[in-house]
Amino acid sequence: MKLIRIACVLGLTLCLATSVYAGTQSVKISGDVTVRAILRSDYDLDEDNEEPATVDTTGIGTGTSDWQEYFMSTAEVQVDANLTDNVSAVIRLFNQRDWGDDNATTDEFDVGMDLMYVELKEFLYSPLTLKIGRQDIWIGKGFIVGANISDYNSNINANEYSCATSFDAIRATLDYDPWTIDGIAAKLAEGHISSSDDNSLFGVNVGYIFDFYNGEAEAYWFYKNDANTTEATEVETHNTVHTIGLRGSADPVESWTAAAEGAVQFGDYVGFTGQLEDRDRLAWALDVSAECRYFTNMFVWKPVIGAEYVFYSGDGESDPDTSTSDDYNGWDVMSRGKFDSKIRDFYGLYYNSAMCADETINPESALTNQHSICLYGSIEPLDGLTVDAKCFAYWQPESRTVNDAGLDIDQDRDEYLGTELDLELTWDYTEDVSFSVLTAWFFPGDFYASGYDDTCSDLVGSMKLSF
Secondary structure, three states: OHHHHHHHHHHHHHHHHHHOHHHOOEEEEEEEEEEEEEEEEOOOOOOOOOOOOOOOOOOOOOOOOOEEEEEEEEEEEEEEEEOOOOEEEEEEEEEEEEOOOOOOOOOOOOOEEEEEEEEEEOOOOOOEEEEEEEEOOOOOOOOOEOOOOOOOOOOOOOHHHOOOOOEEEEEEEEEEOOEEEEEEEEEEEOOOOOOOOOEEEEEEEEEEEOOOOOOEEEEEEEEEEEOOOOOOOOOOOOEEEEEEEEEEEEOOOOOEEEEEEEEEEEEEEOOOOOOOOOEEEEEEEEEEEEEEOOOOOOOOOOOEEEEEEEEEOOOOOOOOOOOOOOOEOOOOOOEOOOOOOOOHHHEOOOEOOOOOOOOOOOOOOOOOOEEEEEEEEEEEEEOOEEEEEEEEEEEOOOOOEEEEHHHOEEEEOOOEEEEEEEEEEEEEOOOOEEEEEEEEEEEEOOOOOOOOOOOEEEEEEEEEEEO
16 A cells, blocks of 8 residues: 555656646656665674663664664655746655664655755846755755754664755855855754744855866855754753854865865854753864875776865863853754764764763764864776775864763763774666665774773665666
């Protein structure tokens, strides 16, 4: 019956696309199907713990038992309709599911709406384009805005592979080539319709394309007003985050690319219901990278190498019961879309270790209080075959306390978080079909206590068809 329902929805979409064809300039149907086989172990970093780690304070399940072996699939169908007078519409349906998972919180055969927007070009003024509805928004490298990570789908265990990352938003773009100005208003969470408890995002991004060195630059301001947070008893404010930043990239030498992005945050911080004092927010972040393609045309394997450093400031106060009015220095993730590693980047978002599972403020989070260095490279040993490798090192600028008495750990932990190695092989079987195998390991550092520092591993085999 569920399969019949999906077939009816897709059939209705095709019928509608066909019926409106005479009133449009063109209709394009595209999509993709991705199937993944997942084998992962010790995501809680405790090989003796056979139970899933406790759900973290965001309400997102960790799903981190010793071994997980399962299949998952995502399917998307997109209809692009170009109408007359610079008017177009886009609709994308999707389904994502773990195979045979009867324990999912929603029907595993549910069909969702990931994209649903209208685009109006030359709206009232020739350089102005307006997009209204559910849409993808990716600013720069996705360091600040790229994915609506609060809108995860609990129908799957590996939420990092979710295909639903779009925003309910209105976006206005002014194209004054080489200048581009974007204005964005998005609703991240509605809360109750009749109450002022929404989580909203507003922002302006100004970009410029240089006519030399393949250069580009952006300046932005984004404001997140999170009134959906549970209010503290003694605090009248709620979470507000202003993020101001600059980003730029250029090829100063042929086959070399250098890029940098820096941002600062200010506003009000409310982190937990027991907070007793108003706290101002002051945080900063940095992303610096360099890539070398000098040897790509010199060797048949087309090698590429690069390095990247990322920093998120952290707050030195890790005890949520402490009454303090000091500035909060922890970085807020905003709507980040750029996740570089396959394991560590998602701790504090979708996964917890057993050592930190019961923490009110996650001391191991990869979203704040972290330095990271990545060395990466890729080769193409055969036509259509690509091998990518990344090595990460992580440590904290501020030491953090773990307060779980049951683990007999109540102390500042060492700042070194660990090392991660990611290897991925991708084979383009045809122009439409590709296969890949990903292997990743996270080796916990001295931050983790003995018994909670076992190696975490991930093995993912994928097949993707695009049409």
